[in-house]
Amino acid sequence: MKSKFLPTKDNIYSFIFNLILLGLTLIIGGYYINYQLVKINQQNASQQNLIEKRNEFIKEFTVSGQKRIYLAEQYSQNLRNHESEQVLNRSWENYMNAVEDWNSRNLLNPLFISYYFGNENRNEFYNVLAINISELHKDLLSLRDGKNVNIDSSIEDAKHELFIFSEKLLSY
Numbered sequence: 001m002k003s004k005f006l007p008t009k010d011n012i013y014s015f016i017f018n019l020i021l022l023g024l025t026l027i028i029g030g031y032y033i034n035y036q037l038v039k040i041n042q043q044n045a046s047q048q049n050l051i052e053k054r055n056e057f058i059k060e061f062t063v064s065g066q067k068r069i070y071l072a073e074q075y076s077q078n079l080r081n082h083e084s085e086q087v088l089n090r091s092w093e094n095y096m097n098a099v100e101d102w103n104s105r106n107l108l109n110p111l112f113i114s115y116y117f118g119n120e121n122r123n124e125f126y127n128v129l130a131i132n133i134s135e136l137h138k139d140l141l142s143l144r145d146g147k148n149v150n151i152d153s154s155i156e157d158a159k160h161e162l163f164i165f166s167e168k169l170l171s172y
Contacts, residue, residue, distance in 0.1 A: 054116045055170075061109060062166040068102045068133065069158050071095040072140050076151045079143060092144070099137065106130075117172050125165065132161040 075091040083091070114122040132154075139154040 057112050057116060058166060058169045060105070061112075061169075062162065064098075064102050064105055065129075065133065065162045065166075066159075068095070068098040069136065069155060069162060071098045072136055072151075072158075073155050075140065076143060076155070095140070102133070113169075117169055121169070121172075124168075129161045129165045132158045 071091070071094050075088070075095045078088055078091045110122050110125060113125050136151075136154040136158040139149045139151050142149045143151050
């Protein structure tokens with residue numbers, strides 16, 4: 001008499017087939033999941049690297065602009081305080097070094113702004129911030145030539161626009 005609980009040949013073959021299929025699935029799935037995890041990690045690392053480079057750009061951009069504005073303000077204060085020729089010359093030299101630094105970076109600033117933050121922000125840089133900084137420079141040159149200009153307003157406008165623009169880039 002045959003027992004109902006003994007496996008048949010079909011059940012044994014089916015079990016072996018399912019066991020082999022499970023093994024293959026685990027092996028292939030393990031490689032595929034590992035491949036996907038490596039791919040995701042590489043994407044995350046690439047994205048993190050981009051964020052770090054973007055943040056470094058913002059820092060350098062803001063420091064360069066702030067240094068230029070600060071040294072313009074310092075020069076105007078030295079003029080206002082009737083400092084010696086030596087102090088004025090040194091102050092002007094410091095300011096012009098900051099202008100040189102800003103201008104040398106400014107060749108690439110629009111490119112990086114466009115790359116990291118889009119063309120709209122690049123246009124804002126050109127149409128707002130760059131104009132304010134240029135106006136500050138023109139007013140400082142006029143002040144240096146002895147003309148009466150509202151340099152405090154130019155300085156405050158440039159500070160304000162740099163702050164607003166830098167804050168916008170940081171929140172992007």
